[in-house]
Amino acid sequence: MGRSTQKLSQEQKNSAQEGLSAGTTAKAGECNNRKLNIGLFGFGCVGQGLYDVLNHSQSLKAEIGKICVKDRNKTRSIHQSNFTFEQDDILSEKKHDLIVELIDDADAAQALVTGSLRKGRSVVSANKKMIAENFEHFFRLLLEKRTSFLYEAACGGSIPIIRTLEEYYDNELLRSIRGILNGSSNYVLTKMELDNLSYADALKQAQLSGFAESDPYLDVSGTDSKYKLCILTAHAFGLILRPSDILNLGIQNISEFDIEYARQRNKRIRLIAGIERSGEEYIVKVLPKFVSRTESLGTTDYEFNCIEVEGVYSDRQFFSGKGAGSHPTGSAVLSDISAITYDYKYGYRKLKKRINGHFPDFSKDADFIDKEFNLRLYIRYQNKSELEKLDINKVVEEYSSQSEEYIIADVGFTSLFKLLGEPNALFICEDE
Amino acid sequence: MGRSTQKLSQEQKNSAQEGLSAGTTAKAGECNNRKLNIGLFGFGCVGQGLYDVLNHSQSLKAEIGKICVKDRNKTRSIHQSNFTFEQDDILSEKKHDLIVELIDDADAAQALVTGSLRKGRSVVSANKKMIAENFEHFFRLLLEKRTSFLYEAACGGSIPIIRTLEEYYDNELLRSIRGILNGSSNYVLTKMELDNLSYADALKQAQLSGFAESDPYLDVSGTDSKYKLCILTAHAFGLILRPSDILNLGIQNISEFDIEYARQRNKRIRLIAGIERSGEEYIVKVLPKFVSRTESLGTTDYEFNCIEVEGVYSDRQFFSGKGAGSHPTGSAVLSDISAITYDYKYGYRKLKKRINGHFPDFSKDADFIDKEFNLRLYIRYQNKSELEKLDINKVVEEYSSQSEEYIIADVGFTSLFKLLGEPNALFICEDE
Numbered sequence: 090m091g092r093s094t095q096k097l098s099q100e101q102k103n104s105a106q107e108g109l110s111a112g113t114t115a116k117a118g119e120c121n122n123r124k125l126n127i128g129l130f131g132f133g134c135v136g137q138g139l140y141d142v143l144n145h146s147q148s149l150k151a152e153i154g155k156i157c158v159k160d161r162n163k164t165r166s167i168h169q170s171n172f173t174f175e176q177d178d179i180l181s182e183k184k185h186d187l188i189v190e191l192i193d194d195a196d197a198a199q200a201l202v203t204g205s206l207r208k209g210r211s212v213v214s215a216n217k218k219m220i221a222e223n224f225e226h227f228f229r230l231l232l233e234k235r236t237s238f239l240y241e242a243a244c245g246g247s248i249p250i251i252r253t254l255e256e257y258y259d260n261e262l263l264r265s266i267r268g269i270l271n272g273s274s275n276y277v278l279t280k281m282e283l284d285n286l287s288y289a290d291a292l293k294q295a296q297l298s299g300f301a302e303s304d305p306y307l308d309v310s311g312t313d314s315k316y317k318l319c320i321l322t323a324h325a326f327g328l329i330l331r332p333s334d335i336l337n338l339g340i341q342n343i344s345e346f347d348i349e350y351a352r353q354r355n356k357r358i359r360l361i362a363g364i365e366r367s368g369e370e371y372i373v374k375v376l377p378k379f380v381s382r383t384e385s386l387g388t389t390d391y392e393f394n395c396i397e398v399e400g401v402y403s404d405r406q407f408f409s410g411k412g413a414g415s416h417p418t419g420s421a422v423l424s425d426i427s428a429i430t431y432d433y434k435y436g437y438r439k440l441k442k443r444i445n446g447h448f449p450d451f452s453k454d455a456d457f458i459d460k461e462f463n464l465r466l467y468i469r470y471q472n473k474s475e476l477e478k479l480d481i482n483k484v485v486e487e488y489s490s491q492s493e494e495y496i497i498a499d500v501g502f503t504s505l506f507k508l509l510g511e512p513n514a515l516f517i518c519e520d521e
Numbered sequence: 522m523g524r525s526t527q528k529l530s531q532e533q534k535n536s537a538q539e540g541l542s543a544g545t546t547a548k549a550g551e552c553n554n555r556k557l558n559i560g561l562f563g564f565g566c567v568g569q570g571l572y573d574v575l576n577h578s579q580s581l582k583a584e585i586g587k588i589c590v591k592d593r594n595k596t597r598s599i600h601q602s603n604f605t606f607e608q609d610d611i612l613s614e615k616k617h618d619l620i621v622e623l624i625d626d627a628d629a630a631q632a633l634v635t636g637s638l639r640k641g642r643s644v645v646s647a648n649k650k651m652i653a654e655n656f657e658h659f660f661r662l663l664l665e666k667r668t669s670f671l672y673e674a675a676c677g678g679s680i681p682i683i684r685t686l687e688e689y690y691d692n693e694l695l696r697s698i699r700g701i702l703n704g705s706s707n708y709v710l711t712k713m714e715l716d717n718l719s720y721a722d723a724l725k726q727a728q729l730s731g732f733a734e735s736d737p738y739l740d741v742s743g744t745d746s747k748y749k750l751c752i753l754t755a756h757a758f759g760l761i762l763r764p765s766d767i768l769n770l771g772i773q774n775i776s777e778f779d780i781e782y783a784r785q786r787n788k789r790i791r792l793i794a795g796i797e798r799s800g801e802e803y804i805v806k807v808l809p810k811f812v813s814r815t816e817s818l819g820t821t822d823y824e825f826n827c828i829e830v831e832g833v834y835s836d837r838q839f840f841s842g843k844g845a846g847s848h849p850t851g852s853a854v855l856s857d858i859s860a861i862t863y864d865y866k867y868g869y870r871k872l873k874k875r876i877n878g879h880f881p882d883f884s885k886d887a888d889f890i891d892k893e894f895n896l897r898l899y900i901r902y903q904n905k906s907e908l909e910k911l912d913i914n915k916v917v918e919e920y921s922s923q924s925e926e927y928i929i930a931d932v933g934f935t936s937l938f939k940l941l942g943e944p945n946a947l948f949i950c951e952d953e
Contacts, residue, residue, distance in 0.1 A: 142834045249685055252685075256856075257681040257856050262577075383820055388817055388820055403848075404846075405842065405843070407840070420832065428688065
């Protein structure tokens with residue numbers, strides 16, 4: 090393989106070797122993009138990934154000025170002169186025209202992103218919790234300040250879903266969005282099934298691989314997926330839901346028995362976050378689900394994420410890509426930085442459509458959530474009394490052995506909210 | 522299911538029912554988009570789909586003025602006052618500020634698109650043949666005229682791949698792109714396998730369903746996929762390849778025997794178009810391939826298309842959606858029309874990067890194609906002499922029965938070009 094390249098001109102060789110863009114503007118023929126100086130907050134997994142990816146992108150007009158970190162004693166992979174421990178060194182330094190926020194603490198992030206946007210600076214963030222919990226706040230601020238706030242890496246890792254919802258589905262009536270939005274829990278489910286690992290061992294491997302949040306409970310409980318679902322819902326349907334409005338049951342109680350149960354039925358367990366229209370309302374939830382091995386959601390393995398969008402005319406579209414990891418997430422951040430160089434802003438078209446002369450009361454958007462229906466569920470329990478909270482309308486299967494007990498039943502959706510926030514030993518999985 | 526909606530305000534109800542955007546601009550907070558009057562050429566499958574989709578989009582500021590069609594005697598689904606038979610009625614009518622070209626004849630399309638762009642009009646097209654064969658022509662024209670020419674529906678049907686390559690992978694070093702780019706041939710393969718249809722019956726069903734080109738040979742021979750691959754290659758790698766530069770072997774000689782052979786090995790046959798880096802060169806081809814039932818390409822059925830993009834940092838991303846049919850393709854055209862309302866233009870960043878002071882000789886881009894390698898192929902033949910053209914380096918399996926004969930062999934890639942344009946009875950399938 091490989092032939093002589095003597096016939097290639099130098100120009101051709103450069104292009105073949107680099108394959109990188111000139112960082113020109115979005116408008117053909119124009120060239121008004123500027124060189125960005127980035128003030129970076131956070132140098133964890135994603136921050137370091139961004140640093141690598143940015144250093145290997147020869148054509149993007151952006152460089153990292155200072156990096157603000159918290160821990161003074163941690164050994165860093167690059168020289169200490171790159172770092173500061175004072176937020177203000179970045180926030181009050183005028184040469185940083187772009188703030189990239191990649192820290193863990195959502196409250197601290199909210200404060201520094203808000204401050205930066207108020208000063209008219211562009212901001213890129215990957216902080217799904219912060220964005221989901223403060224969506225209306227940021228939406229109002231952006232309407233007022235007209236600066237760029239991009240956060241593609243906050244949803245679906247490397248999948249360009251927010252921009253696709255913004256730009257491609259802007260006039261499409263959507264029916265549903267569902268997907269696997271947490272790479273760490275998907276990694277655990279895949280490892281348990283394909284490598285026969287226990288839940289604890291699989292989770293440990295996810296942490297060692299750098300896929301898990303610093304508090305892995307956020308991953309496995311479906312909380313992280315819920316944040317992402319809130320963000321997608323705003324861009325896709327123009328609804329601002331709070332994370333607390335949404336039911337999330339996770340995989341924290343899953344066992345090898347459940348994996349084996351799925352396997353014997355030629356199914357797999359996946360943690361699915363979704364919103365779908367139900368008349369004038371929406372069914373919204375994060376729940377483990379038995380999926381077929383041949384449907385798209387069932388082929389998404391390890392730290393991959395996927396998103397299925399269904400539109401009335403465009404029909405069913407499917408996107409997948411790595412949902413965790415330093416470089417894939419770093420490359421999503423890089424893509425936002427590149428978009429900032431030509432002043433790209435989200436249009437928030439579906440939200441803006443609701444502003445007819447006056448600002449709607451977004452705080453009541455939870456009223457759009459349909460809760461009056463039954464779900465067919467597999468429920469494995471250790472103590473039958475734990476089922477009492479649930480509104481079980483019909484049991485269609487019941488199993489008990491010396492070691493395991495489960496039922497398959499139709500359960501009132503509302504009653505599942507009673508499980509939130511209280512520890513239990515139930516593993517619940519949607520079974521349609 | 523369904524609860525009282527009395528608590529919803531009228532504003533909320535409108536939003537829930539419509540879910541459509543306000544057609545505002547891409548820049549948050551601004552609102553400079555205009556109402557478009559569309560001059561439409563062609564009212565076949567896609568044209569009618571667009572008409573439906575546009576009429577149901579209440580928020581897009583665009584309306585179809587006149588429709589130019591060729592056949593004076595055909596019965597149309599809408600009133601004849603909408604139609605004209607004279608191109609000039611549209612081209613010289615100044616009120617049409619957007620030309621949407623959805624005709625079959627690539628040469629006629631080239632002339633009218635060129636004329637419209639020269640006049641500074643925006644154009645949307647779905648004509649992959651015309652675009653692939655005239656890529657450099659249009660690229661130069663757009664650099665000069667700085668008008669919008671969008672063609673998302675020309676590649677991958679409803680999948681928003683061109684804009685994703687333009688906007689999301691603009692700074693990413695890509696390794697490969699491969700996909701199923703022709704809905705009609707994928708429909709034939711799926712029907713043969715899942716419904717045990719003969720090739721002829723499956724093709725007839727694809728035509729009846731409106732998925733096939735007016736000349737279905739373009740679909741089944743891989744020619745249509747090749748046009749699309751040329752377009753993707755320009756946007757992803759900044760190379761302008763001509764369709765004649767690319768090897769395409771299709772499914773026109775496939776039989777139930779081949780389908781059964783794949784099935785017994787737990788594989789499926791899919792017609793894959795792809796480009797991948799090979800050192801400083803690129804391997805480019807359209808070939809049937811045995812794929813696993815669990816990999817993403819193997820889960821793409823019927824008229825769906827899919828595209829897998831592999832980047833150095835973003836890793837493997839997968840997109841799928843309907844690749845044929847009136848409404849899905851119409852909705853891709855609609856999305857382009859919507860983008861025109863806020864003056865979106867492709868950036869052609871990877872092509873522009875190659876213009877360093879002087880315009881490169883794009884006509885030599887075929888020199889980037891690597892042809893010096895072997896491919897492991899399944900070749901079913903009817904007459905052994907047909908194998909003589911091929912540079913067979915190693916036969917690893919040989920089968921013959923009273924009715925069927927095949928070999929599995931390593932074959933020099935260059936020799937496969939000898940099959941192009943000459944009829945033969947070989948069915949060739951990549952086997953890796």
